[in-house]
Amino acid sequence: TLHSLDIKRCLKCYLQKTQVIRLSDQLFVAFGGTRKGHAVSKQTIARWIGLAIQFCHAKAGKPLHNKVRAHSTRSVATSAALFAG
Known part of the structure; x- marks a missing residue:
């Protein structure tokens, strides 16, 4: 997990x-x-991070409302923590 x-x-x-x-x-x-x-390159790493976030959302069956970018990780993590309680 x-x-x-x-x-x-x-x-x-x-x-x-x-x-x-x-x-x-x-x-x-x-x-x-x-x-x-x-x-x-930094751009490749950023693309990998975005793809990993998209993959995790798809695997969990949760929709993505916005285009995910590498710098979105803070907001994604904060939102996940908030909804987890």
């Missing part, structure tokens, strides 16, 4: 899985294409 997500474990797993392709000291690297193993 999302409330028991272990960030330290996730990062360790991510670093292990990307070790063989990693060509950059940056944390997030491309996993395919011509940039495989190279650092990804």
Whole structure:
């Protein structure tokens, strides 16, 4: 479940899985294409965050009322906390 997500474990797993392709000291690297193993841009990370939020809403069967952007995470988290009680 999302409330028991272990960030330290996730990062360790991510670093292990990307070790063989990693060509950059940056944390997030491309996993395919011509940039495989190279650092990804801020725009790519922002797109990934937006897609993750959209995926979670779809998985939970909850509609998204606005276009989700990476900087929306604070408002999304605040709203979720408010409605959770």
